[in-house]
Amino acid sequence: MTEQEKSTEETIFSAATDEFIDKGFDGARMQEIAKRAGINKALLHYYYRTKEKLFDAIFEKVFKTFMPGIFEVMQSDASMFYKIEVFVEGYLTLIYNNPHIPSFVIHELNRNPDRLPLVFGSIVNQVKDKAFDRFAESLKKEIEEGKIIPIEPEQLIVNIIALCIFPVVAKPIIQGVIFENDKARYKAFLDSRKKEIARFVINSIAVNRDQIS
């Protein structure tokens, strides 16, 4: 009997997560969440008082799941090239397993940027101080050692993340326009990127490409 059945609260939470990610805050409906969870709508308000409160809880969880974790690699003292390879691989796995989350987060944050501070204390500072700053240090060192072409750490990290996330959030356009709605080709395209992105980035910043593994 290891099969611990989910509590009502958890059931609501995951049903609401699905609904919010599918439709966004504005498009999501409390009635539909209740339906997905197989419960009465009033129960939603019993556990989470308002739609906003329910959303906030979910947004924080999603954001936490998505931001850190994979940034740990950045703190190791491995070479930048290795860090980039491992980061891209791990981050793409996370994204490909949750392909609707990036556009969800992006949309909600653009719609209401005030939601970021709510999540700030918990994660953001952690990521900034531990992950990004260490990344910047490592980068600077390898630039000074003549291994990497000069580049701002902010530019490099945004480039890497852009290359990972964009192809997923722009799926309808890429699949539709470039691959003429051929799902298999789009899937193969995403798959290739697991190696392609790191190669592309490292090729760009390596001083001596011949020395690359």
Add this chain to the structure above:
Amino acid sequence: MTEQEKSTEETIFSAATDEFIDKGFDGARMQEIAKRAGINKALLHYYYRTKEKLFDAIFEKVFKTFMPGIFEVMQSDASMFYKIEVFVEGYLTLIYNNPHIPSFVIHELNRNPDRLPLVFGSIVNQVKDKAFDRFAESLKKEIEEGKIIPIEPEQLIVNIIALCIFPVVAKPIIQGVIFENDKARYKAFLDSRKKEIARFVINSIAVNRDQIS
């Protein structure tokens, strides 16, 4: 008296454009559009029968404005490196002047991918046939000539567009997390990218970097 005052229909159209881009389809309110346009709500339905119809008209216009145009460079017979430089410069200008459009298009297309076919005939095929296929040709030739490292055209074009668009759609996160909400630093960051992106891409794919202008 060259100052042709906008027709009611145009006034509605642009008020609605603002509202939809700000709030998305689900968050937009017909009443608010009427208010922005300074007219009675019933007039909206007089000119555009439903919210959907109004949205469709706007989405198509926005999409058209954003997709082609800048892709013309791709059709010239200049060198790939030059094409990339010109494309990035022009595309960034377009994006920076309309920073909310990319996330709007991305969100609406993810929410309802069926909207792409609606716009298909007009633009998409044009872009695909004229711009992308020509781009792929040029790329292939320069790869065969040994000027450019082998790379799939789909990967390269998506990389370039990702590097242009992502920093704008992810503004809240980048400005908040990396630049600690310092607007000036974020702005400077975006500005740097006008040269940075082309440099980054060309560095990655050039066989012999020393020959780069």
Add this chain to the structure above:
DNA sequence: AAATAAATTAACCAAATGGTTAAAATAAAT
């Protein structure tokens, strides 16, 4: 100037929506 057509509005409507209430069912404590 009169008649006709087009544009605009105020008032209204039905459906949907987030949220509440009071009662019923279930579980926990005594």
Add this chain to the structure above:
DNA sequence: ATTTATTTTAACCATTTGGTTAATTTATTT
């Protein structure tokens, strides 16, 4: 067993929302 607390529901409610109608104002024709 009985009380007490917790969980769940059915029925409501006020507000908002997209949309309509019928009348009024403005522009166009004749």
